[in-house]
Amino acid sequence: MENTFEALQISAETQKALTALNYTSPTQVQQAVISTFAQGQDLLVKSQTGSGKTAAFAIPLVENIVWEERRPQAVVLAPTRELALQIGEEIFNIGRFKRIKVETLIGHSSFQAQTRNLKERTHVVVATPGRLLDHIDQGTIQLDQVKFIVLDEVDEMLSMGFMEQVDAIFEQLPTKRQVALFSATLPQAVMDVADFYVRQLALIEVQATNAVANRIEQTFYLVDKTEKLANLYQLLVLVNPDSAIIFANTRAAVDDIADFLAQKNVKAETLHGGMEQRDRTRVINDFKHNYFRFLIATDVAARGIDVADIAAVYNYDLPDNPESYTHRIGRTARFEKTGQAISLVSSAQRSDFAKIETAQLATGAEITERQLPSNSLFEKRLPIFTAKQKREMVVKTAKSAVFKADIMKLHVNAGKKTKLRAGDVVGAITNIPGISGDDIGVISIIDVSTFVEILNGKGKRVLKALQTEKIKGRVRKVSRANAGKYE
Template structure:
C-alpha cells in the first residue's frame, strides 16, 4: 500500500477528526496543537487502524508526534509490560522522543523510559523493574538490557525505527536486525527515514507487513523551503571564506559543520577572535555544557554553533536560518540530515556547502542522493565585505546619535575643537581609529596562493608511494572477536554511540578470533574513556585498551 503525503494539511482536518484518545487530545490542546502537519495527517490514520507504516520524512516535519500520538491512543495503560519500543540513533534523539511521549501522554497513566549509552545503568534498571509501557532507546543499550534480561520485549505491540538511515550509517544494522528478531512477529512497525537506501528497503521487506508508505510529494529528498548552493574554496582559504560570508550574508543563527572534534574548537576560537559570537559542541563536551550552549543558541547569546555530525543530531532550534558545511560530508545522507537543522517549523532556510577542487565527486554524490542540483555561488568579494563594513559603520553612528550621554561627549568634543583648532571631522576620525584598537577597518585582497613547483621527473630519487596512514590515530584492543559474532558495523556503532565518536574517528578494524583491534583517535578524552568502560558488544564488556602488539600479548599469557 502507498499513501502520498499531501502538500499541505487540509484546513478542515483537526486532531479531533483522527479518532485520537481523549486524554491525548487534551494534552495536544495543552501544548497548543490544533491541526496535524502533513506527515501527521497521513500517518496517524493508518497507525490507528493497525497498519505498518514507512514514512519518508525530513527532520522537523513533526514525525515524532505522527507515531507517538497513535501509540499512546492505543496502548493498554492497565498493563505495566513494555508494549512500545522506539529505536533512535543517538541519546539526544532518544531523550527528545521520550520527552515528546511524556508530553503527549501527560493525562495518561503511562510510564516512558529512555535508555541510552553514556549514562548509568542503575536508574534504567530501576525504571524497567517498575514497568515502562514505552521504552525509547539506542540500539547498543537496548541490546545490553536484552542480554541482562532487564528488558522484556516478548509482549511488544508497537515498534518504531526513527531516523533509520542514520542508525544504519552509524553501523547499527546488525543490532537493529537482532532486536527486531527478538520481538513478536505480529506487532505494528513504523519506520521513518529521510532517505531510502537499499539496506532500509531490506529491513522493510523483511520485517514489515504490507506497510502504508507515506512520502512527501517533492522532487527532492531535501526540503524545498531550504535554498542550497555551493562555493568552490581551496582548503587553506576556508576561514577567510567563512568570515566573508558571515560579514555579508544576513543570518539569524547558523550551524557550521566540520568533520572532527578538534576542528570545532579551532574554528570557534578563530571566529571569536574575529568578533563573532561562536561556540563549539562535539562528543567530548559534557552533556550539561552541551545543553547550556544550545540554550544560549536559542536565546541569542550566541549566533554561530560549530558542530560535528554526531553532536548536532537531535538539535531543534527554530532560529537557525543557515547551515554551512565547512567540511563536505563523505556520505550524502549526512548532508541531508545536516541541512535539516534549518527550515524548521515551515520557516525558510539556507544551506551553503564549501567544496575544494578535489571534492567535486562528493558534490556529485550529494546532488544524486538529494535529487537536487546545487547552485554554484561566488564568494563575496573584498569590495562586498568593505561595502558592508562601511554600511554597518554608518548605522552605528546613527544609533550612537540617539544614545544616552551624548550631550557630555558633544561638550568634550567642542572643547577639544576650540582648544586645539582641529576640525570636527578629524576628531571623529581619530575616535573611530581609537575604537578599532589598532585593527584594520577595510579588508585587503589576500596574496595569491603559492603553487609548489614540481621537480622534473628525472631530478632526485623516485617518489615513495604515499600510504593512506593517519597520524592522529592509534590502535586499541577490544575483548570481542569472531567467536562473539561481531562485525565492523557493530563495533563502530557501539563505540561511536557510547563514546560520542563519529565514523570519521575510526580507522582500520581487524577482527581476530577472541579479540579485535580498532584504530581510534590517539588522544581520547578522559570522559570518552570513562563512557567506554561500561560499553558492551553482544553482551561482552569490550575492555578497551591501547594495543601493545602480539609480542606483549604472548608474554602476558
Template sequence: MNFNQLGISDDIVKVLKNNGITEPTPVQAESISVIKAGSDVIVESQTGTGKTLAFLLPIFENISPKVDAVQALILTPTRELALQITEEALKLKQAKDINILAAYGGKDVGSQLKKLKTGIHLIIATPGRLLDHLERKSIDLSKLKTFVLDEADQMLLMGFKNEVEAIIKETSKKHQTLCFSATLNSDVKKLAYRYTKEPSIVTINKEEVTLEAIKQQVVETTDRRKQDALCKVLDEDNPYMAIIFCRTKRRADDLEVALHKRGYDCEKLHSDILQSKRERIMKAFKKGDFQYLIATDVASRGLDISGVSHIYNYDIPESVESYIHRIGRTGRAGEEGYTCLFIDPKDSFKLEEIEKAIKFKIQRRELGE
C-alpha cells in the same frame, strides 16, 4: 485534515495546540490513522518532516496506563535523537500519564534501573544501552505492542544491524513494527521487509519537504582561505542562530578555537563531548544563549531546533542525503531558511552530485573584498 479526524483525542490535540501545532504534516496525515489501526508501516521521510509525532501520537493513543508492561519501544541510532524524541513524549505526557524511560549511553544506568521498578509503558532507547538492559533482564519486551525502528538507514550506516536483530528476537511475536527512514535503499528495504507483515508504505517526496523554503548558495574558495570566507559570510549575514557543519570532530575543534579567537559566540557539538555537556549545550542553544553551533553529522541527527535560520556547510557533506539532512535543519514549519556551502576545487565532483540530485544548479555567492 486535522488531528481529531486522524483519531487523536481532544486532550492530546490540546497539548499539541499549546505547543503551536495545529495541522498535521504530510507524513503525519498519511501515517497516523494506519499506525493507530495496528498495521505495520514503512515510512520514507526526511528528518524535519514531523515524523516523530507521526509515530508518537498513535503510540500514546494505543498505550493503556492500566497495563503494567512495556507496550511500546522506540529504537533510535543516536543519543541526540533519543533525547529529542523523549522531549516530545514528555510534552504528550501532560495529556496521558504514562511512564516513559529514556535508555541511552551516557545516562546513569542506576537511575534507569530504579525507574524500571516503577513499571514502564514506553521506552526510547539506543541499541547498545537497550541490549545492556536486556542482558541484565531489567527490561521485559514480551508484552510489547509497538516497535519503532527510527532512522533505519542511519542504524545500518552506523553498523547496528546485529544489535537490532538481537533486540527484535527479545520482543513479543505479535507486535506491530514501524520502520522510519530518510531513504529506502535496498539494504533498508531488506531489513524493513524482514520484520514487517504486509506493511503499508508511506513515501513523502523529499524535494517538496526539504528544499522549497530554503535558499541555497555556494561560496567557491580554497581550504586555506575557507576560514576567512566563512567569517566574511557570518559578518554579512549576522544570523540570529545558525549551525556550522564540519566533516570531522578535529575540524569542529579547530574551527571553534579559531572562531572564539576572532570573537564569535559559538560552541561545538560532537560525539566525543560528554552526554551531560551535550545536553547543556543544546539547551543553551535552543534558548539563544549563543549564536553559532559548530556540529558534525553524527551530532546533527535529530537536531530539531526552531529558530535556526541559517546553515553553513563549512565542509561539503559525504553524501547527497547528508546534505539534505543538514540543510533540513532550517526552513522549518513554513519559515524561510538559508544555507551556504563552502567548497574547495577538489569538492567540485561532490557538488555536481548534489546539484544533480536536487535538480538545479546552486547559485554562487560572490564575496566582496
C-alpha cells in the same frame, strides 16, 4: 476527511496536550501515519525532518498505551543519544494528560538510574540500540508486553552500522507486534531493511506541498583549503544569520573553527562525540533556548536538534554522502520556514560535490555557485554583523513550559525506603474535595522522594491540602518541586 485531530479520533486528553503544544491540525505525515496506524498496519514512512514525524508516531503510541500495564508496551529506537532524548521528551509531552511514563535509555547516562526507573511503571522506552541491548543482556528490562516498535531514521541507522544490534533487539521482541520505520531517504538498503522486518507494509511517501527543497536556498563557494577559516568568517558576515549550525567532520576542525571565531569576538559553542553526554545535552538545550547564535558541530548534531528557527546551515567540511547532506540541511527550513544552506568546496572536492548536486536535482532543488564577497562588500557588511553579535538574543521557552500554568509538580518527602506506593499518594490526593484521579499526572517514586504532577490548574489547592492531609498514615513534608532551568 476534515483535517483535524478530532477527525482522526484522538482522545480528549491527547488533544488537550496537542493544543498546549500548538499542534493545531495534523500535518500530512501525521494524518497519513495516524490513520494507517489505527488500522493495525506496519509502516515504512519516507518523510523529511521538520515535517512533524515524531508526533506522527508519538500520537498513536500514546493513544494505544494501556495505562494499567507496568511493563513497556512500545519501543522507539533512534540512532543518536540527542535524537532519543528529543523523541522521549516529545512522547512525554504528548502523553502528559494520559500520564504516560517514558524512559529514555542512552549511553553515557547512569545505567543504575535507568534500571531503577525501569522497575517503576514504564509505558514507552526510547533508546539507542547499544544501551537497550545492554539492558536486555543484564536482564534489567522486560519486553514481553511490547506491541509497538518504531525505528526512526533508518537510513542513518544503516550508515552508522547499527542494524546488527537492531536485529538482536528484534529477536527479543514478541512476534505479534506492529512495526513502523521512518526514513528521510529511501535507498534500496532501507527497502531491504523494511522487507526483513515487515511482511505486508503500507508505504507512505510524504511529498510536502511546500517542499523543503523549495524552502532552502542552497549555495556553494569554491574556496582555497588554506583560506577556509577566513572564508567561513566572510560568509558568516555576508549572510549574517540570526542563528546557524556550522558542520565540520572532525573534532579538531570544530575546535579550530571555534578558536578562529573566538579571535573575531564571535560567540559560538561546540558539539561533538568526544564530549560528556551532560555537556552535549546542555549545549543543545542552550541552543534551543537561544542562549547563543552559532553552533559548531560534527554530524552528531544532525540528529536530534529540533529547533524551529535555524536560519542557516554551513558545510565547512562536506559530508560523506548525499544522504548526510540532506540531513544536515534539513536542520534549517523546519516546519514550513525558509532557510539557507551554504557549502565551502575546495577544488579537490568539486567532483565529490557534483554527486550531492545530482542528488539534490533529483528532488527538484538546485545548488547555485556564488563568488566569495569582495573586500569592499565584506567591509560594508562587517559593522552590521558586529552589531548583531553584541545584541542580546531573545530567550525562548521550552516546549514543556506551556504546561506550567496547568500543571504543578509536587515533591513529597517520602519514597521507596519508607514503602510509599503510588496508590498511597493517589488515595490521599483524591480525598481532597474537588480533586479526582483525572487531576493527577505522572507519579515518580525514588528512594526518599516522590514527585507527582497535579493537572488542570489544581496544584495550589492540592499543595495547601497536603500540608495537613495524611499520606499513608502520617502528614508528610510536601512542597513545590524545584523548577529546572528548562521547565
